[in-house]
Amino acid sequence: MTTTPSPRPDGSPPAAVEAVGLVKTYGSVRAVDGVSLRVEPGEVYGMLGPNGAGKTTFLRMLFGLIRPDSGTVRVFGRSWAESGVGVLEGVAGFIEAPRFYPYLTGRQNLEALALLDGGASRGRVEEVLGTVDLADRAHLKVGGYSYGMKQRLGVAASLLRDPRLLVLDEPANGLDPGGIRDMRALVKRLASGGLTVLLSSHHMDEVEEICDNVTIMARGAVAFHGSLPDLRALAPEPGHLLRTTDDVAAERLALARPDLRVGRDGDTLRVAGQRAATTGLVADLVAAGVGLLELTPTQTPLEELFFMLTDPAGTAPTGGAAA
């Protein structure tokens, strides 16, 4: 059933994930439209995109749950066409919200799933339950679990496989702030142990915090592909919203500075530029006797970039500052 993964021509080990030209259409919707990406062993890779970008569809194809219309995906050098289910050797994770048998307890679910993997020792089940902090609830039926508990059980079920590649589809979805923090800490901890992680997310800050490389998807296609430093280099200058005692004068002063770009967000003045330019404007306002009531940063530059990349039509609240 399984074939030995072929090393690359230069003899280096195969990529953890290598997708080439993946396409999946549902009727007229091109859910995934020619996506190619490559996840190197040992890195934490982020797939970022708004709702409906095609992240889940991509991951379903990776797991063989759906068949691509065209293109291939290789995991550690193995493809579905050649290796069948052997592709999933060393791979674990979950798609959307993890699901379990509600009539079994958390522990029984893990024990049953471990049977499919060829069995796991009782100690190992307890160990992963401890890792995700579920040991004291493991005797309860999953039917009564909260969303966050099921999410954590999903991570436990994945870890049970001792994966080399962990695939998580929006792991923080539906978690409370504490749960999100714990989940990110867990992913970082696992990654520092050498595990390769491919994770999808809506949130730039999540990807920024834990990922090495990122693919940003929009409407099925890749909008950006590269490292976080590359991404930061693309980000627009930080923007600020401004409320003053005299907005007309403030706007005139802002427009007079060549190092600032000026726009309006409804009634509120918006400026974008390097920090020195913004502080320069504040000095100008004070000098002109205009009172500064409020100076609020707009979205972080990366968030702003995310909206630019995924919504080029400009309906996102980036406005002039991003142009």
Next chain:
Amino acid sequence: MSAAVRFELRKLAAQWRVRALLLAALLGPIPVALVMSAQANPPKDTLFGRFALDNGFALALMLLGFLGQWVLPLLTSVVAGDSFASEDQHGTWKTVLTRSTSRNRLFWAKVLVNLGLTTLVLVVLAASTIASALLVEGAPALTGLTGQLIAPGHALWLVAAAWLSVLPPLLGFTCLALLMSVWTRSSAAAIAVPVVLALAMQMLGSVGTLEPVRPFLLTTAFESWHGLLTDPRFTGPLLEGFVVSAAWAAVCLAGASFILHRRDITGG
């Protein structure tokens, strides 16, 4: 493969519907036998009904004739119909299929486990029915379908064989329920359709002009044991029933496997 079978067994063992089914097969025949023996008049129109009130063998055979109409298909569908559909209902296809288990392995594990469970249910039901009937009404010599008298020792053997003979068509219905379970992805539909089809086949089989299709109906095989209770005995229908049941099972499983392998797992 054995890993997937153990996985399926583990799940079945935890389900109330499986326990309820086995309990019903074990205990259900007792009140039925008691109620029957308390009747004033025997159901003369039914096969073996004439002696059903004072002969345990006749009662066990009469009940077998009755169960074959729709109760047996229902018993097997209750679990088999749920088998694939419950993975859809719980959204757990993705949970199991992301663990290096191929669809093929999981499919055959479910098939094997359901065929095994159905066999177990039939054996329990047969043993319980025969035992209850004999205990309640005694075990005198049985009058066969051609009026011959069958000694109790031999009758017991024939009654057990008759019950066993419904296993092939019953497993055919199991496969039908499995097909419906894969196809409709709904437990309710996969439980109801085999029962409705059993009744429909029963009716078709009784229409005189449709005599040529009768041998190909799964329900006809439920009656192939009649030949065991005649003198001389004829076993042709048993063989025919076996072949027809196997054909139904093969077609249903091929269809189910085809559907399962082609489908996209997008739910859950």
